Amino acid sequence: MDTLIDAPPPALRSDTPLAPAEAKQGWLKLSPINRRRLNNFKANKRGWWSLWLFLLLFVLSLFAEFIANDRPLVVRYKDEWLFPVAVNYPEEKFGGFLATTDYRDPVIAKEIAANGFAIWPPIRYSYRTHNLDLPVPAPAPPTWMLKDEQCRPIAERNGGSTCRDLEWNWLGTDDQGRDVVARLIYGFRISVLFGLILCAFSSVIGIAAGAIQGYFGGWTDLIFQRLIEIWTSIPALYLLIIVAAIITPSFFVLLGILLLFSWVALVGVVRAEFLRARNFEYVRAARALGLSNRTIMIRHLLPNAMVATLTFLPFILNGSITTLTSLDFLGFGLPPGSPSLGELLAQGKANLQAPWLGLSGFIVIALMLSLLIFIGEAVRDAFDPRKTFA
Numbered sequence: 001m002d003t004l005i006d007a008p009p010p011a012l013r014s015d016t017p018l019a020p021a022e023a024k025q026g027w028l029k030l031s032p033i034n035r036r037r038l039n040n041f042k043a044n045k046r047g048w049w050s051l052w053l054f055l056l057l058f059v060l061s062l063f064a065e066f067i068a069n070d071r072p073l074v075v076r077y078k079d080e081w082l083f084p085v086a087v088n089y090p091e092e093k094f095g096g097f098l099a100t101t102d103y104r105d106p107v108i109a110k111e112i113a114a115n116g117f118a119i120w121p122p123i124r125y126s127y128r129t130h131n132l133d134l135p136v137p138a139p140a141p142p143t144w145m146l147k148d149e150q151c152r153p154i155a156e157r158n159g160g161s162t163c164r165d166l167e168w169n170w171l172g173t174d175d176q177g178r179d180v181v182a183r184l185i186y187g188f189r190i191s192v193l194f195g196l197i198l199c200a201f202s203s204v205i206g207i208a209a210g211a212i213q214g215y216f217g218g219w220t221d222l223i224f225q226r227l228i229e230i231w232t233s234i235p236a237l238y239l240l241i242i243v244a245a246i247i248t249p250s251f252f253v254l255l256g257i258l259l260l261f262s263w264v265a266l267v268g269v270v271r272a273e274f275l276r277a278r279n280f281e282y283v284r285a286a287r288a289l290g291l292s293n294r295t296i297m298i299r300h301l302l303p304n305a306m307v308a309t310l311t312f313l314p315f316i317l318n319g320s321i322t323t324l325t326s327l328d329f330l331g332f333g334l335p336p337g338s339p340s341l342g343e344l345l346a347q348g349k350a351n352l353q354a355p356w357l358g359l360s361g362f363i364v365i366a367l368m369l370s371l372l373i374f375i376g377e378a379v380r381d382a383f384d385p386r387k388t389f390a
Contacts, residue, residue: 033388040382047378054371061189068123068182071103076116085121104129106158124167125179127186127339131169133157138177139347139354143168172356174347180360186339188364194255195320199313201259202320206266207302207309213267214274215297221271228264236261237332244332251334258323265316266309273305307383314376318369325365341365 030038042048065085066073075082082089084103091098094111101108103118112118125131134140135150143151143163151163158165171180209228213221240257243249249257277283278301286296327333328342341361348358381387 036388037382040384040387041378044378044381047374047376047381050371050374051378054368054375057188057368058192061185061192064185064189065121065126067121068125068127068179068185069121070124070126070129071101072118072120074119075112076118077112078115123170123179123182123185125169125182127178127183128337129178129182131167131173131177131179133166134173134177135163135166138173139175139351139357140169140173140177141354142170142172142356144170145172171360172354174344174357175351175354180344180356183339183344184341184360184364187341187344187361188368190251190334190339191321191324191341191368194251194324195317198255198258198262198320199317201255202262203266203309203313203316205259205263207270207305209263210267210270211274211297211302211305214271214276215278215293215301217275217278221275228267232261232264234261240327240332248335249332251338254324254327254333258320262316262320262323265319266312269308269312270305273308274301277301277304311376311380311383314372314379318372318376321368321372 060067069085071084073083073085075084077094082093084101089101090096091101091108094101094108096108103109103112104124109118131138131140133154135146135154143166146163148162151166152161155161155163155165160166169179169181171184173179174183209224213224236258240249240254243253243257247253274297283296283300286300324333325340325342325345328340329346330342331346333342334340341364344357344361345365348354348361351357
């Protein structure tokens with residue numbers, strides 16, 4: 001009898017091997033409810049594949065310098081390996097006299113070819129590169145739409161005779177001769193990064209404010225609500241116009257101004273969840289055990305509130321990206337010259353004879369926002385109690 005009492009059950013022995021499924025679940029550290037939510041998310045094929053496609057596009061945009069750049073990735077020059085994509089070499093290194101090297105300069109290109117070689121990215125244009133060898137005036141159409149007669153004068157300078165001998169602009173150029181594909185790649189990256197940063201900071205502030213309101217209630221909740229009503233009555237667009245008239249709004253200036261008004265998006269949701277759960281039995285038990293308000297809010301109430309909050313995050317990210325695009329379109333966004341999808345739409349509006357400008361920007365924005373909407377719908381379905389506890 002003593003042996004039976006002292007011996008641990010087989011399932012609790014440390015030397016008992018776990019089944020593959022149990023080991024995998026332990027590694028992921030998912031509770032049965034969260035595992036069911038993940039399965040519900042995967043069951044929404046449109047949202048699942050939209051997530052992977054969005055992540056693929058975002059990861060590729062993070063390496064935009066290796067995809068579209070006016071500097072080579074690697075240069076082998078006089079038995080020396082150079083990496084212009086990461087290091088800014090002076091022109092003196094290649095026999096010149098300038099502080100920076102223009103690798104598109106025919107003289108520099110011939111010097112490198114005579115003493116080594118260069119490996120270029122797929123697109124030999126950066127978002128700020130002005131193509132001065134366009135066969136037609138800017139905004140130029142895509143190179144594949146041009147005729148050889150139009151390309152011949154420029155191609156003959158490089159020893160060619162047709163459009164195939166030129167460096168192609170696959171989607172044409174804007175009104176300043178900058179490659180549209182390069183600006184789309186960099187513009188996609190800056191839009192998503194701006195949206196992610198704004199969404200992250202505004203969510204943290206909004207969750208904290210909503211948690212304080214909902215947990216303490218009473219006068220705290222009343223005063224916070226009145227202050228939020230007054231704060232949200234301030235017209236953010238007019239404030240941005242005033243700031244843009246005084247200073248040139250940079251990435252972080254825009255981020256700070258929009259953060260002042262975007263944090264209220266989640267306050268109502270989190271406040272409602274805390275108001276609902278603050279008098280539950282387990283919360284009263286935690287108070288009776290002497291736990292601090294901070295511990296109760298973070299450890300016991302916040303996880304339940306995050307269920308409702310997570311369903312809003314993709315849509316908040318969507319709104320953040322749309323806000324930046326709208327400001328750039330109106331001319332109150334990022335500084336001139338910055339890669340921006342909204343600025344590309346504005347160029348398309350100003351150059352109706354160049355439909356590739358507006359169409360390119362519209363397709364990328366529509367694709368990006370559609371993917372986020374599909375992801376948001378899948379997240380909402382995954383956290384739907386009717387499906388989770390069915």
